[in-house]
Amino acid sequence: MPAPPTSAGSRANRKRRLGNAAAAAGRAALEGSRRCELCGAAAARVRCEGCRLTYYCDVAHQKADWVSIHERICQLLIPIRMSVPFLLSEKERKHGTEQLVKRQKYIIDLAYSTAREFVWDGKHQEAIPAALHALRFSTEVYGSNSVQLVPAYLLLAEASTGVGRLPEASKYLSQAQWIVLTTPGCGTAVQCKLHRGLGLFCTAEGNFEQALYHLANDIYLASSTFGLKSVEASGGYFHMANVFFRQNKMDIANSLYAEVTDIWRAFLLKSVQAQERILESRPEMSPFAGDEEVGEDRMNRFTLRAAEAQRAEAIRVLSAVLDVREQAPKQRPGETAGVLHALAMLYYLTGDLPKAREAGLRAFHLLKPLPRQESLETIGHLLELINSQLSCSK
Numbered sequence: 001m002p003a004p005p006t007s008a009g010s011r012a013n014r015k016r017r018l019g020n021a022a023a024a025a026g027r028a029a030l031e032g033s034r035r036c037e038l039c040g041a042a043a044a045r046v047r048c049e050g051c052r053l054t055y056y057c058d059v060a061h062q063k064a065d066w067v068s069i070h071e072r073i074c075q076l077l078i079p080i081r082m083s084v085p086f087l088l089s090e091k092e093r094k095h096g097t098e099q100l101v102k103r104q105k106y107i108i109d110l111a112y113s114t115a116r117e118f119v120w121d122g123k124h125q126e127a128i129p130a131a132l133h134a135l136r137f138s139t140e141v142y143g144s145n146s147v148q149l150v151p152a153y154l155l156l157a158e159a160s161t162g163v164g165r166l167p168e169a170s171k172y173l174s175q176a177q178w179i180v181l182t183t184p185g186c187g188t189a190v191q192c193k194l195h196r197g198l199g200l201f202c203t204a205e206g207n208f209e210q211a212l213y214h215l216a217n218d219i220y221l222a223s224s225t226f227g228l229k230s231v232e233a234s235g236g237y238f239h240m241a242n243v244f245f246r247q248n249k250m251d252i253a254n255s256l257y258a259e260v261t262d263i264w265r266a267f268l269l270k271s272v273q274a275q276e277r278i279l280e281s282r283p284e285m286s287p288f289a290g291d292e293e294v295g296e297d298r299m300n301r302f303t304l305r306a307a308e309a310q311r312a313e314a315i316r317v318l319s320a321v322l323d324v325r326e327q328a329p330k331q332r333p334g335e336t337a338g339v340l341h342a343l344a345m346l347y348y349l350t351g352d353l354p355k356a357r358e359a360g361l362r363a364f365h366l367l368k369p370l371p372r373q374e375s376l377e378t379i380g381h382l383l384e385l386i387n388s389q390l391s392c393s394k
Contacts, residue, residue, distance in 0.1 A: 112155065337367045
């Protein structure tokens with residue numbers, strides 16, 4: 001029997017149903033392509049209402065990403081992730097690509113430095129989303145096998161180790177190690193960071209022999225490039241001292257802690273003297289105005305961030321050494337005073353004058369009763385500089 005003729009109404013209904021089905025299929029495909037910003041899970045449904053371009057599998061992941069980095073880059077992601085309109089000329093296409101890469105590199109720098117600060121503060125969980133952003137954008141800009149990815153991998157390994165996720169940390173370290181091994185002429189600085197990361201991981205595992213091996217490589221590479229008494233080598237000494245401390249080999253640990261203190265104190269003393277010369281030539285200038293005068297030049301921003309990173313590492317390391325000195329069963333006032341002197345100079349250079357004065361006074365009072373008082377004059381002069389700046393700031 002032939003099919004009955006189709007009415008205009010039924011044709012319209014059928015077309016509407018097909019349209020609805022197509023729309024539903026489109027929405028399903030779009031939802032399937034949305035991945036959680038934090039864990040990468042597919043079909044993420046929770047959307048950031050700020051940029052409206054970032055999705056999460058649940059509110060917990062959205063909050064974790066917001067606290068770590070998304071609050072700072074929410075609006076920055078819009079020009080990166082929005083579809084770019086068709087550009088008519090090659091010049092416009094080239095300009096659009098350059099602007100995209102520039103924005104991506106800015107987010108890499110911001111995400112990495114933010115994650116680094118969280119790690120320094122002991123907030124390893126908060127560091128992970130920011131470090132993941134640094135890795136993700138580095139991959140987009142430089143490629144999946146570039147040595148530019150190593151710092152992000154190492155930072156993720158350190159943060160993962162800090163929260164006890166050793167299998168994840170091992171995976172990140174393996175990726176970093178593979179890139180370094182397959183990159184001809186890989187720089188010494190990157191190799192130092194890799195060995196230090198491996199040393200820290202082995203220490204967390206309790207594999208102290210392997211940790212000392214990697215830290216010895218870190219020290220060797222840094223010393224051969226920057227010098228045996230360089231601040232670049234001091235980090236390796238510090239972490240090696242921590243390993244011996246955990247093994248209760250206190251004689252070796254104390255000698256290494258003393259080496260770390262001496263390196264930083266010599267470096268900081270030169271920095272204070274250089275700063276004093278600047279102040280003498282420009283008395284109207286604050287000792288910390290140099291940071292404020294940094295312009296928009298990208299190299300200047302890198303230099304400033306490197307200096308900030310160095311200062312943060314110095315504060316973390318010297319504060320840890322001070323804790324060891326103050327909690328030791330047998331007190332060594334001369335060595336404790338040395339750490340306090342270094343911290344006083346560091347706080348002075350970073351502008352924290354009250355802390356600088358407190359550390360300087362403690363160092364001065366510890367040294368005063370001792371027979372050898374060569375450092376008293378140096379500490380006294382530092383206190384004069386600090387008091388002078390405190391008077392100017394009132």
